[in-house]
C-alpha cells in the first residue's frame with residue numbers, strides 16, 4: 394500500500410513537473426526487483442497470515458462482486474461515466490491537433506514531444522469542456538453543477554483541474570463560459586492562441602535565463618514553428634549535417650576548448666590550433682588566424698549579399714562591432730528589422746550554415762592531423 398502511494402506520488406510529480414531526474418528515478422524504480430507477493434492480508438480489519446483463509450476471503454470478495462446489488466449501485470455515477478466516455482470520443486474525433494514531424498536533434502525532440510504532449514492533452518481537456526458546456530442535455534447541466542459544488546475543494550477533481558488550466562492560460566472561467574459559450578470553432582482558435590502564447594513566453598523566459606543561449610534571438614521564438622536553423626531547402630544528408638552543427642552553435646552546445654576547460658576536460662582553454670588565446674565561439678568564428686582562409690572564403694559572400702540588400706552605409710553602422718557580426722552569423726533574426734525580408738534571412742541562414750560547417754571541418758581536420 395505504501396509502495397503504491399509513493400509510486401502514485403512519483404507519477405504525479407512527473408506529470409506536474411517533468412524533469413530528467415524524476416524520469417531516471419522512475420527508471421531505477423522499475424529496474425529494482427519488486428516484491429509482488431504478500432504473506433499478510435487484512436480481512437475484516439484483522440491481519441491474516443494463513444493462505445487458505447486468504448484464498449477464501451478472495452473467493453467471497455469476487456462472489457460478492459458478481460452478485461448484482463441494485464440498491465447500492467450509483468446510477469448517477471455510471472451515467473456520468475458514460476457521458477464522459479462519449480464526450481471524450483467526440484473530442485478525440487474532432488481534434489485536429491496532430492503531433493508534428495520534425496528532424497531536430499534528439500534533445501530538441503524531447504523538449505518538443507513534452508510540449509506537444511502537454512498541449513495535446515490540455516487541448517483535449519478544453520475541447521471536452523466545450524462539449525460538456527454546449528450539450529443541451531439537462532442531465533449533463535445538473536451533473537456539471539453538482540460536480541462543481543461537491544468537488545469545489547478537491548484539487549484532483551475534473552473541474553478543479555479545468556479551473557486551474559483556464560486560469561493558467563488566461564482563458565475565461567467556467568461560470569462565464571456557462572453564460573456565453575463561444576462557437577466550437579472560436580473556442581478552438583482561442584484555446585490554441587492562449588496555449589501557444591503561454592508556452593512561447595515560458596520558452597522565451599527560459600531561453601533568456603540560459604547563458605548558453607545568449608547568441609540566439611529569443612524575441613522571434615515561435616511555438617509550433619521550427620527555429621530557422623532547421624529551414625533547409627535542399628534536404629540532403631549533407632545539409633542536415635550542416636544544420637546540426639549550426640544548431641549546436643545557436644544553442645550554445647558547440648564544445649570548444651574554453652568549455653572543456655570549464656569542466657576540467659582540457660588542461661587549458663587556449664586554442665590548440667594557434668596557441669594564441671582562449672578558444673571560445675568568438676575566437677572560432679572570427680579570430681583564429683589558422684582558420685582565416687576558410688573564414689574569408691565563406692564570410693565574404695555573406696557580407697556581399699547583406700550589403701547588396703541593406704547598402705554599405707547600413708552595413709558599416711550596424712556591423713561595426715564584433716558582437717554584432719557574431720550575432721549575424723549565429724542567428725541573423727537579431728537584425729530582422731534591418732534585414733526585413735524572410736527570404737533574405739533564409740539565404741543568410743544557408744550561407745552562415747555553410748560557413749560554420751566549413752570552419753568546423755577545417756578545425757577538426759587540423760586537430761586530427763596534430764594528433765597524428
Ligand SMILES: [Zn+2]
Nearest residue numbers: 664666667681
Ligand atoms: Zn586559434
